Amino acid sequence: MSTDQIRKVCIVGASGKLGRYMVQHALDRGYEVVGVCRERSVPKLAGCADRITIVPGPTNDREVIRQAVAGCDGVLTVLVPWGVHQYSSGTAQAVLDYAVPDARLVFSCGWHITRDGKDQYSWRFRAAVRIMTRLARFVRVVEIDDQVEACRRIFASDRRWTVVRGSDLEEGESQGLPVWSRHVGDPVLASNLTRRVDFALFMVESLTDDTLIHEAPAIVSCLSPSALAHAADGRSSDPAGNTSGPSGDKP
Numbered sequence: 001m002s003t004d005q006i007r008k009v010c011i012v013g014a015s016g017k018l019g020r021y022m023v024q025h026a027l028d029r030g031y032e033v034v035g036v037c038r039e040r041s042v043p044k045l046a047g048c049a050d051r052i053t054i055v056p057g058p059t060n061d062r063e064v065i066r067q068a069v070a071g072c073d074g075v076l077t078v079l080v081p082w083g084v085h086q087y088s089s090g091t092a093q094a095v096l097d098y099a100v101p102d103a104r105l106v107f108s109c110g111w112h113i114t115r116d117g118k119d120q121y122s123w124r125f126r127a128a129v130r131i132m133t134r135l136a137r138f139v140r141v142v143e144i145d146d147q148v149e150a151c152r153r154i155f156a157s158d159r160r161w162t163v164v165r166g167s168d169l170e171e172g173e174s175q176g177l178p179v180w181s182r183h184v185g186d187p188v189l190a191s192n193l194t195r196r197v198d199f200a201l202f203m204v205e206s207l208t209d210d211t212l213i214h215e216a217p218a219i220v221s222c223l224s225p226s227a228l229a230h231a232a233d234g235r236s237s238d239p240a241g242n243t244s245g246p247s248g249d250k251p
C-alpha cells in the first residue's frame, strides 16, 4: 500500500492528551478514525464521539487491538509504561501482530529510547531516567523498562514502523511541524522542548511520509532556539516544517 492512500486510522490511547490531539489532526485530514482507550476514559472523548468509532478496553488486550486495527491503513500508538503488566510491550506486540500487512505503524515514546546506542545524553538526563526507572520499579506504578522492551520489538520488526521520540513537552498553540534528528545530542535538538499538539502533528504526518519508515526521529519544536540556530547555519531541515531530511548522521 502506498501511504498516500491513508483513509482509515486507528489511534491506540486516544483519550490521553497526545491521543486527543492526534484524533483532531486525523479528523482534520478527513481520515476515518477508530480510537482505543480504557473503558473509564471513554467520556474524555465525548467531544468527538459522534465522529469516531470508539473501541473501549485496555490497549494491551490483544482482542481489543485485533478488533480496532481491522481495515486500518495506519495505526498511531501512544506507548505508555503504566502498571507492571507489560502494558507497553503488550500493546506494541498486539499492534505489530494484528495491523493489516502494509499498514503504516507510528509509535510514540520519549528521548530515553535509543535505537542504535549513538544518542548522547547529558548526565542530568541520564540521572533523571535512572532515578525514574528505579523509583517506578519500586512503587510498581510505572514500568519504564517495558517501554524499552516495546521499542526493541518494534525496531526488530519488518513492519512499516516509525518510532517518534518526544522531547520534554508543553501545552500551547501549534508552532508547526517539529524538526527531527536521528540522535539525541545533535545540536538542533538542544532546546529539548516541543508543544504536545505538534508532537501529535508529527505522529499523524508520519503516516504519509515514507522517508520516516524504519526511523526513530527525535523531535524538537521548529521554533525552538536550537532549531532556529541550526536553520540559520543552513545545516537543518526546514524549520518551517518539513520532514524531508534529518539533521545528524545515519544510524
Ligand SMILES: NC(=O)c1ccc[n+]([C@@H]2O[C@H](COP(=O)([O-])OP(=O)(O)OC[C@H]3O[C@@H](n4cnc5c(N)ncnc54)[C@H](OP(=O)(O)O)[C@@H]3O)[C@@H](O)[C@H]2O)c1
Pocket: 013, 014, 015, 016, 017, 018, 019, 037, 038, 040, 041, 044, 078, 079, 080, 082, 083, 087, 108, 109, 110, 111, 165, 166, 167, 168, 169, 196
Ligand atoms: N510527558 C512528557 O513529558 C513526555 C515527554 C516525551 C515523550 N512522551 C511520550 O508521549 C506519549 C504521551 O505521553 P503524555 O505524558 O503526553 O501523556 P498522555 O498523552 O496524557 O497519555 C497518557 C496515556 O496513558 C494512559 N494511562 C494513564 N494511566 C494509565 C493506567 N494506569 N493504565 C493504563 N493506561 C494509563 C492514558 O489513558 P487514559 O486516557 O485512559 O487515562 C493515556 O492514553 C508517551 O508515549 C510518552 O512516552 C511524554
